[in-house]
Amino acid sequence: MATIEDVAKFAGLSRTTVSRVINDQPYVSEDKRVRVEDAMKALGYVPNSSARRLRSQKTETIAVLLPRITNPFFNHLIESMEMKASEWGYQVIICQTHNLPDKERDYLELLRTKQVDGIIMTSLENEWEVVEEYLQSGPIVLCNENVSTAPVPVVHIDQEKAAYEATIHLIENGATEIAFLQGGHDSYVFRDREKGFLKALNERGILPIDNELFSSAVDVKSGRELFHQIQAHYPSINGVFAGSDEMAAGFIYEAVKAGVKVPEDILVIGFDNQAISMLMNPSITSIEQPFQEMAGRCVELLVHQVEQGYDLKHEEHVFPHRLQSRVSTSPQSNLVPL
Amino acid sequence: MATIEDVAKFAGLSRTTVSRVINDQPYVSEDKRVRVEDAMKALGYVPNSSARRLRSQKTETIAVLLPRITNPFFNHLIESMEMKASEWGYQVIICQTHNLPDKERDYLELLRTKQVDGIIMTSLENEWEVVEEYLQSGPIVLCNENVSTAPVPVVHIDQEKAAYEATIHLIENGATEIAFLQGGHDSYVFRDREKGFLKALNERGILPIDNELFSSAVDVKSGRELFHQIQAHYPSINGVFAGSDEMAAGFIYEAVKAGVKVPEDILVIGFDNQAISMLMNPSITSIEQPFQEMAGRCVELLVHQVEQGYDLKHEEHVFPHRLQSRVSTSPQSNLVPL
DNA sequence: CGTATATATGAAAACGATTTCATTTTAGTG
DNA sequence: CACTAAAATGAAATCGTTTTCATATATACG
Numbered sequence: 001m002a003t004i005e006d007v008a009k010f011a012g013l014s015r016t017t018v019s020r021v022i023n024d025q026p027y028v029s030e031d032k033r034v035r036v037e038d039a040m041k042a043l044g045y046v047p048n049s050s051a052r053r054l055r056s057q058k059t060e061t062i063a064v065l066l067p068r069i070t071n072p073f074f075n076h077l078i079e080s081m082e083m084k085a086s087e088w089g090y091q092v093i094i095c096q097t098h099n100l101p102d103k104e105r106d107y108l109e110l111l112r113t114k115q116v117d118g119i120i121m122t123s124l125e126n127e128w129e130v131v132e133e134y135l136q137s138g139p140i141v142l143c144n145e146n147v148s149t150a151p152v153p154v155v156h157i158d159q160e161k162a163a164y165e166a167t168i169h170l171i172e173n174g175a176t177e178i179a180f181l182q183g184g185h186d187s188y189v190f191r192d193r194e195k196g197f198l199k200a201l202n203e204r205g206i207l208p209i210d211n212e213l214f215s216s217a218v219d220v221k222s223g224r225e226l227f228h229q230i231q232a233h234y235p236s237i238n239g240v241f242a243g244s245d246e247m248a249a250g251f252i253y254e255a256v257k258a259g260v261k262v263p264e265d266i267l268v269i270g271f272d273n274q275a276i277s278m279l280m281n282p283s284i285t286s287i288e289q290p291f292q293e294m295a296g297r298c299v300e301l302l303v304h305q306v307e308q309g310y311d312l313k314h315e316e317h318v319f320p321h322r323l324q325s326r327v328s329t330s331p332q333s334n335l336v337p338l
Numbered sequence: 339m340a341t342i343e344d345v346a347k348f349a350g351l352s353r354t355t356v357s358r359v360i361n362d363q364p365y366v367s368e369d370k371r372v373r374v375e376d377a378m379k380a381l382g383y384v385p386n387s388s389a390r391r392l393r394s395q396k397t398e399t400i401a402v403l404l405p406r407i408t409n410p411f412f413n414h415l416i417e418s419m420e421m422k423a424s425e426w427g428y429q430v431i432i433c434q435t436h437n438l439p440d441k442e443r444d445y446l447e448l449l450r451t452k453q454v455d456g457i458i459m460t461s462l463e464n465e466w467e468v469v470e471e472y473l474q475s476g477p478i479v480l481c482n483e484n485v486s487t488a489p490v491p492v493v494h495i496d497q498e499k500a501a502y503e504a505t506i507h508l509i510e511n512g513a514t515e516i517a518f519l520q521g522g523h524d525s526y527v528f529r530d531r532e533k534g535f536l537k538a539l540n541e542r543g544i545l546p547i548d549n550e551l552f553s554s555a556v557d558v559k560s561g562r563e564l565f566h567q568i569q570a571h572y573p574s575i576n577g578v579f580a581g582s583d584e585m586a587a588g589f590i591y592e593a594v595k596a597g598v599k600v601p602e603d604i605l606v607i608g609f610d611n612q613a614i615s616m617l618m619n620p621s622i623t624s625i626e627q628p629f630q631e632m633a634g635r636c637v638e639l640l641v642h643q644v645e646q647g648y649d650l651k652h653e654e655h656v657f658p659h660r661l662q663s664r665v666s667t668s669p670q671s672n673l674v675p676l
Numbered sequence: 677c678g679t680a681t682a683t684a685t686g687a688a689a690a691c692g693a694t695t696t697c698a699t700t701t702t703a704g705t706g
Numbered sequence: 707c708a709c710t711a712a713a714a715t716g717a718a719a720t721c722g723t724t725t726t727c728a729t730a731t732a733t734a735c736g
Contacts, residue, residue: 005693014715015716022693026714027712027713029714032715049452050395050691054386054693055695057721069413069417070417079408079434082407094430109384110429113387253616279587279591341721342724343722353687355684357723357724365684366683366685370685389691389721389724390724392723392724394725
């Protein structure tokens with residue numbers, strides 16, 4: 001593999017001059033520039049990025065932490081993040097924590113060992129205090145999880161308000177007993193949504209149901225399981241607020257199979273407005289988040305901090321959500337009769 | 339940030355000894371080892387990975403090229419790849435080509451610039467000859483796309499056989515006129531599946547339909563569009579072989595909306611056996627690929643080549659597929675009546 | 677006890693770039 | 707034409723490790 005030294009020799013010039021050409025720096029005459037370019041071409045030279053990284057103390061790489069990439073919410077986020085990062089000349093390394101605090105810490109170490117310039121966390125498995133240590137090594141941006149005490153930029157929708165609106169929507173369409181199906185019992189997303197959920201119930205004089213049962217709910221499978229648990233333990237429930245469309249889909253799948261009618265017998269609302277919520281039959285009412293914009297903002301914020309430096313201050317970037325009404329919450333609707 | 343030099347000074351020893359401790363090498367006495375470890379702890383030392391990379395000429399990083407991470411087929415693959423890579427101490431950087439040859443080349447450059455030790459390609463946008471050049475810089479493993487002339491390991495199912503079986507399945511359940519809905523007109527996957535598709539038609543004496551119409555089909559949206567195109571131009575079609583479950587789902591969604599009955603009026607089969615194929619109503623018959631095993635094998639093969647060296651030879655790793663029968667191809671079935 | 681062998685240790689080279697600094701050449705000005 | 711400023715060039719230091727090689731000490735053996 002040709003090195004910069006080889007190119008210099010071939011062109012009869014110094015490493016310095018070659019480096020200047022590579023980096024488009026001034027103070028190199030036209031004829032030399034051409035000679036260097038010819039030499040590079042002739043030798044098939046390409047700069048070694050490890051050497052560059054070492055000297056310049058930059059990696060042009062960021063890490064994105066998430067639970068699992070197969071979860072549509074996260075893969076939509078990371079899709080846009082990768083695109084935006086690529087625009088800025090950054091690579092993205094994908095870090096699946098599978099909700100394990102240890103794995104999360106392992107990945108945070110990438111920052112200390114200088115394998116990445118910065119980190120975007122779309123979930124949080126450790127106490128914030130643990131994560132905060134790593135800010136000494138590089139910038140971190142929080143996406144989705146709003147830790148109000150974290151001295152970093154935080155990008156999210158107003159989860160409390162969204163959950164409040166979702167719950168009110170269920171109530172106004174006739175739900176009188178509502179289950180709150182949301183994973184990540186100790187996550188900030190959970191707490192914020194729960195707050196909004198309870199606020200709505202309280203406002204409309206509905207008593208909340210003990211939801212210990214539902215605390216690990218996250219995917220299609222748990223949605224299916226929860227349908228049966230609810231049938232068994234809370235047969236009078238007629239409204240379900242699911243924390244994701246997959247969960248809602250799993251729930252509805254079992255309901256249909258069991259002959260329980262959605263929305264006639266139970267109203268269901270999902271979250272994220274993924275493709276599945278439109279495709280399901282009945283289609284699923286859902287809260288839409290502006291993934292693309294949020295992801296883009298995260299990358300912009302992080303890159304800015306990497307390149308311009310950062311100081312430790314909390315900074316909220318709140319994006320608008322939107323409730324997309326569909327069949328699963330429209331008991332009177334005669335749309336798409338099957 | 340503390341360097342190895344700082345640790346050495348602090349411990350009153352040489353860089354060499356510290357390095358030996360870090361890398362668990364022999365020939366360092368117990369007392370020195372302890373002194374070094376204490377020093378590292380005291381200074382919060384962590385080795386700089388850029389320096390390591392430069393010296394050892396290894397990055398412990400691989401790149402995975404794919405069209406889009408939001409496509410379930412690819413995010414299932416990459417999920418398992420990341421896990422397996424992580425087990426081996428490798429990072430994964432995600433490279434979305436969005437089907438653009440230029441983007442693919444940009445990402446292949448990662449190999450030349452030594453930003454990654456190797457590459458897994460799950461799709462192919464350039465001619466193989468273009469890609470082959472990069473083998474000089476590091477190993478490449480092909481996943482899914484079977485380029486029979488490529489001197490690299492290739493991991494895939496028998497696409498031709500799978501397509502053949504899918505088509506036969508449609509025919510045996512009553513289809514007499516069948517559309518082949520598959521994206522990536524010039525991909526190897528396309529060609530292999532088309533071969534199997536045509537073989538089945540031919541065997542059963544069915545004339546193929548000119549499929550120019552359907553060549554860019556890949557996601558839910560195109561599935562929806564194709565339903566209407568087929569209704570308009572080939573109203574007599576009563577069987578659809580879709581290249582992915584999303585496409586099948588989009589197709590069925592529009593069919594249901596239009597009052598066309600699946601499977602009674604049209605049989606539909608999908609590919610990949612994703613969650614959606616079970617959740618849809620009617621549920622979708624599909625071909626299952628062993629993602630996890632295939633992904634794991636890809637990473638193993640690549641890591642092996644990275645660490646043990648590689649020679650240029652074609653090597654096929656064919657995995658078994660399985661047809662999962664569901665409602666969308668069972669006209670007589672009274673399962674889950676709605 | 678002398679000699680061969682294994683264990684411990686460190687100085688210095690190497691990895692391949694970028695950057696600083698000193699020096700030379702060219703251009704500009706009165 | 708002399709003198710200063712700007713442009714062009716390269717030698718050498720630097721980034722932070724790992725590795726080679728030389729050397730010193732401890733252990734084993736006949």
